[in-house]
Amino acid sequence: MKSVTLKDVAKAAGVSYATVSRALSGSPQIGSDTRERIIKLCDEMGYTTNYVARSMVMKKTDLIGLVVPSVDNQFMSELAYHAEMSARAHGYNIMLCNSGPDLKQEKTVVKLLLGRQVDGILIVPQGPQTYENIRAYADQVPTVFVSENLRDQPQSYVTVDNSRGTYIGTKYLYELGHRDILYFGRRHTTTHQLRAEGYMRACQELGLQQRFFNSEYSRSSINNGYQMARDLFSRPIDYTAIFASTDSHALGVMRAADELRIDIPGHLSLIGFDNIPSAELPRIELTTIEQPLREMAVQAVDMLRDKIEHGTQGYVHQILLPGLVKRGTCRTLD
Structure with a gap:
């Protein structure tokens, strides 16, 4: 099946390729009526941005890898949700990978993300062996560890006390x-x-x-x-x-x-x-x-964006405070 290209949209709209490109990029050179007509036509024809080609030109994919040990764990799934919402608010998409309980699989998914040219990686490590397990790969791309205290390791992480x-x-x-x-x-x-x-x-x-x-x-x-x-x-x-x-x-x-x-x-x-x-x-x-899951996810994404967008060197260890939530499973002894 043939995918719809910008040239196809331009032909259908009766405008130039450059006009379509400017309309989709939000250029002020294109009037609002023309932009809305082109966007509506793109939707009707099923046009989607070729992010591979775009990333080759921009040298940036706007894609963040998120690695968790078990996505069916409620803690992990909620963390992933907040990370995605935070990343999306800043123009990034999340590529979620489940590493499972196997260190070999954890390394495999990190290598996969590097091959996909992600701009950065957030990783909830399986354990203390993770850092050394993926160190050679984490040094190649901005990386932030989440929800695991790496103690004094020279890598950025966000966790709770x-x-x-x-x-x-x-x-x-x-x-x-x-x-x-x-x-x-x-x-x-x-x-x-x-x-x-x-x-x-x-x-x-x-x-x-x-x-x-x-x-x-x-x-x-x-x-x-x-x-x-x-x-x-x-x-x-x-x-x-x-x-x-x-x-x-x-x-x-x-x-x-x-x-x-x-x-x-x-x-x-x-x-x-x-x-x-x-x-x-x-x-x-x-x-x-x-x-504080939402705060943890937001701070991890912000920390990673700082590395991606500003080339920030070094590392940050961010440790958040926990809180006691009193409900109904504890009672006072007489």
Whole structure:
């Protein structure tokens, strides 16, 4: 099938190729009536801009690659939404890639984005190995890491203060009267190591015993949280509260508790981390630590645009503050 070209539009409109080109670029040399007639004709004929040809002339694609480990994760999908809205507001389009749990696949999608000549890359890394895994490619294009603390690595990133989040959540449970608080979840990434550290720091300050139930899974999901919770609840429950490392894990705990007739918050208080959309649904109303997702996405896009448009060198480490969202899964002990 033959695609519609500018020459086809010009012929149908009875004007020159240059007139059509100027009309579509918004040139003030073209009257509003002519511009509207040409734009309407383009729409009727099905004309679309040839971005490949345009990028060869402009040396710019206006395309940003976004790499996430799992697009079916609510946290990742909401982050991707806010990143796309922010990028679009500044004239960029997003090319979304799912890297999965495999470092080899993560490198493959980064190479794919470079081959597509994206202007820059936003990446939610799989873990601490990601930086070294893609370093040779990240050095070739403006890159910003999102939602993972790379500590002192010389790359720009935007994340939340994960340690502070679990610290304030643990203190909140303590203020409600809880003295036996179980930390439930992952420790595979720097992000989750920091969350565990915040819990441990609060326990040390408050004189509480540290209690862990660690995940064997490399990613967070409701089903993984459910399978872990079934195992956990097969043992004596000698704690009054659970701090889940993610909301997905917390929802898995709620599902297992419901099946086993363990009342939340009657028998157990529960707090999560992330504040994904499902957390505020009726009959869930999960108390959680909120990551400022929209702010994180906007700042990451702005940081990347600065690199793309101004050739900014060096790197920036931006760490945002989390917040406690009180809902219905935590209760005060008598």
